[in-house]
Amino acid sequence: MNKSPRRRIMAAVGLMAGLVFLAGCAKDAPQDTWQPAGPNAEQIDNLQQPVFLVAGIVGIIVFLAVAFVVIRYRDRGQSIPEQTHGKPALEVTLTVIPVLILIGVAIPTAGTIFDLAKTDDTEMVINVTGQQWWWEYDYPSTGANAESYGVVDPIVTSGQLVIPENTKVLLRVTSRDVIHSYWIPKLNGKKDGVPGRVHLLRLEGSKPGIYAGQCTEFCGLSHAYMRMETVVLNRADFDAWVANQLKPYESPAEGTLAAEGESLFIQQCSRCHQVNGLTNADGAPIIAAPEQYMVSGAAPNLTHLMTRNTFAGAAWDLLTPECRDDVWNANTEEFGARYLAGVSAECLNQKDLREWLRNAPEKKPMYADPTKLQATDGKYRGMPALGLTEDQIDALVAYLLERK
Amino acid sequence: MITTSSKLFYGLGAGSLVASIVWFIANDGGSIGSVALLFAAMSLVFLGAIASFTRDGHVLSTDTASHASSGAAQRGVRNSIWPLGTAIAMGFVVVGLISSPGIFKVGIGLLIAMLGEWMIQNWSERGSSDAAYNTKIRDYVVHPLELPVGGALLLAVIVLSFSRIMLSLSHSAGPLVFAVAGAVILAFGTLVGFRRSVSTRVIGAICGVALTALAGVGVATALDGERPELTKAAEEDHFAHRPCGEEEEEADENASQSVSAKSSVQATVILEGGMLYAEVDGFEGAQQSITLQRSNPSTILFINRDAEPHRMVVKYGKVVEDLGGGVERETELEACTSKVEQDGQQAVTLTVPKPSYASEEPFEITVPGVEGTKIDLVVP
Numbered sequence: 001m002n003k004s005p006r007r008r009i010m011a012a013v014g015l016m017a018g019l020v021f022l023a024g025c026a027k028d029a030p031q032d033t034w035q036p037a038g039p040n041a042e043q044i045d046n047l048q049q050p051v052f053l054v055a056g057i058v059g060i061i062v063f064l065a066v067a068f069v070v071i072r073y074r075d076r077g078q079s080i081p082e083q084t085h086g087k088p089a090l091e092v093t094l095t096v097i098p099v100l101i102l103i104g105v106a107i108p109t110a111g112t113i114f115d116l117a118k119t120d121d122t123e124m125v126i127n128v129t130g131q132q133w134w135w136e137y138d139y140p141s142t143g144a145n146a147e148s149y150g151v152v153d154p155i156v157t158s159g160q161l162v163i164p165e166n167t168k169v170l171l172r173v174t175s176r177d178v179i180h181s182y183w184i185p186k187l188n189g190k191k192d193g194v195p196g197r198v199h200l201l202r203l204e205g206s207k208p209g210i211y212a213g214q215c216t217e218f219c220g221l222s223h224a225y226m227r228m229e230t231v232v233l234n235r236a237d238f239d240a241w242v243a244n245q246l247k248p249y250e251s252p253a254e255g256t257l258a259a260e261g262e263s264l265f266i267q268q269c270s271r272c273h274q275v276n277g278l279t280n281a282d283g284a285p286i287i288a289a290p291e292q293y294m295v296s297g298a299a300p301n302l303t304h305l306m307t308r309n310t311f312a313g314a315a316w317d318l319l320t321p322e323c324r325d326d327v328w329n330a331n332t333e334e335f336g337a338r339y340l341a342g343v344s345a346e347c348l349n350q351k352d353l354r355e356w357l358r359n360a361p362e363k364k365p366m367y368a369d370p371t372k373l374q375a376t377d378g379k380y381r382g383m384p385a386l387g388l389t390e391d392q393i394d395a396l397v398a399y400l401l402e403r404k
Numbered sequence: 405m406i407t408t409s410s411k412l413f414y415g416l417g418a419g420s421l422v423a424s425i426v427w428f429i430a431n432d433g434g435s436i437g438s439v440a441l442l443f444a445a446m447s448l449v450f451l452g453a454i455a456s457f458t459r460d461g462h463v464l465s466t467d468t469a470s471h472a473s474s475g476a477a478q479r480g481v482r483n484s485i486w487p488l489g490t491a492i493a494m495g496f497v498v499v500g501l502i503s504s505p506g507i508f509k510v511g512i513g514l515l516i517a518m519l520g521e522w523m524i525q526n527w528s529e530r531g532s533s534d535a536a537y538n539t540k541i542r543d544y545v546v547h548p549l550e551l552p553v554g555g556a557l558l559l560a561v562i563v564l565s566f567s568r569i570m571l572s573l574s575h576s577a578g579p580l581v582f583a584v585a586g587a588v589i590l591a592f593g594t595l596v597g598f599r600r601s602v603s604t605r606v607i608g609a610i611c612g613v614a615l616t617a618l619a620g621v622g623v624a625t626a627l628d629g630e631r632p633e634l635t636k637a638a639e640e641d642h643f644a645h646r647p648c649g650e651e652e653e654e655a656d657e658n659a660s661q662s663v664s665a666k667s668s669v670q671a672t673v674i675l676e677g678g679m680l681y682a683e684v685d686g687f688e689g690a691q692q693s694i695t696l697q698r699s700n701p702s703t704i705l706f707i708n709r710d711a712e713p714h715r716m717v718v719k720y721g722k723v724v725e726d727l728g729g730g731v732e733r734e735t736e737l738e739a740c741t742s743k744v745e746q747d748g749q750q751a752v753t754l755t756v757p758k759p760s761y762a763s764e765e766p767f768e769i770t771v772p773g774v775e776g777t778k779i780d781l782v783v784p
Binding site for chain 2: 119120122125127129136138140141142143144154155156170172174176194195196197198199200274285287290291296297298
């Protein structure tokens, strides 16, 4: 049976609306704002639930009114009715009602905004720096960070932000290049990272776990690959994590594949990537010089790469899907131990890591073609293809696996 | 048949095709310009084909009965100002060529607009033997462009004139003029709203006079220049901090006018009672250490609460440049504020290239002349 074009359009619109509606039922939705996992996100949720309700009721009333008018007074060839102007009582009513509704919404909104901007109850401070296309986190070794949380030396990491459970953490968000936006939907709202400015964002997780986020300010070619995760650990696990991050560097055993990888890392990777404690043949510390090669002047610190579960701006997992599920789906008691175990040889996502080392720009677009860098004075916006052989990749993977 | 106007299109099409080939060769296979010119060539040849097919819209020479009534035989329905406009635009182009690229670009824009208008008017006046209809089709084609562009130009005149006036007025007079102008506009609007019978001509005339007056005063104030403090700020690079040199004997009275970001700074360093301390968002109380991200433009605000004028000096390592031939040059990295008088403030923005632990000398913030107090700078 042939359907009329109108019915087909109606069917297509209905199908799309149904799909959108069904998308709201997704269970595996780590960036769901409707499932808060901390007091800041709960405050937002407590505000948005009634506001959505009010907006929904108003929306339905308006929709029904429009539908009634469209159907009841549709053109059926009747004459144009008498035109009138002005109905003061009705106009005043239709002005006063929205004003009252908006006042009702504004009062709790203003209260929530002020509450979310509070900083005087901060228990821990972390600097969050965005650049194309990854986030860096550094934990200053001053104030309560050092006194209460054992951060006696600065910690620099990337991809995954690790915070202690039930702790009021203040993020000092900024950017090295263009405007980015930090957002972990289950823990709080968004905050822009603007070059030259420091914006403050409260973060608190009330249950151990991993909470995913995404840069929400379009920031260039690989914006979609600029992701982040916040890991909430209970206090004992967080202390263990801090202790591990401050652990001195250990070179791989001589004669191993990892030792070969270390030499290769020094030749190829340490120009941009810092590994704290790495020394040259004279015993002098090797200081990476990303400011010479990168537009942002920075590249991720890889000292403890394998304590993280992600790499390349948290766009890919360092864990295989099975091992990742083990960590993500662990219960509250077991989560910390599984996360702190880091990435083992069995759990390493060899495929993505090797593809990255083989040709990073092919995996994540980063304007990394060396022949097209005139606009940036020869500097890259991301990791270029290094032309590594498969043997060299084997050695580098072996070396990186020991960076725990 | 190759008609008169189709010759023009075929010629332009052929020229574009040649230009496309030349572009391709001259730019080592650079494709965007070649493709654009190729598309232009195809479009022009297509137009030429249409002109050929319709014989330029002419009637046949043998159809003598139609000669007098054909569109092409009609007189222009209005006097054309576009040749004059084109001549003026050409003048702009020539003057711009020898004086300023800006004037040249304006001239090119005007030339395109004038030629376009001229072409459309000529086309429309030969659209039919009905002058009213010809005017109508001309308006159909041109109004969607003329009205928004005209509106934008009008808006630009208003905004530019008003901005010139505000920039020339003193700090105190500016808000007053703004308030009075706003009140007058509001009063005029209210008056018109209440008296609906007022003629649109009267309103148009009043608006025209007001616009002329605004533009006139705008030009006059633009010629007169901005108010003195703005001129001085521009000359002094908006009182930005300069490279550290010999410390001045006198305080820089303009230091606090620096337009550097004074909000959302990394830290505020305060000199008070002979002590230097920092206030850092998120950290409680006075700090003696500031952590800055590496390679990140970071702004530090200095406030001098001491009775004597002082400046802040930030030392953050050194860079070694390889000058070739085994010669290296070492440069100390430091940033200073101007000498700031009591309760004055100035911000410095610096980018630290290397971590502090890589330096033999400490990264620190000091105030010359105030001994025994400093703030450590940590760059992880």
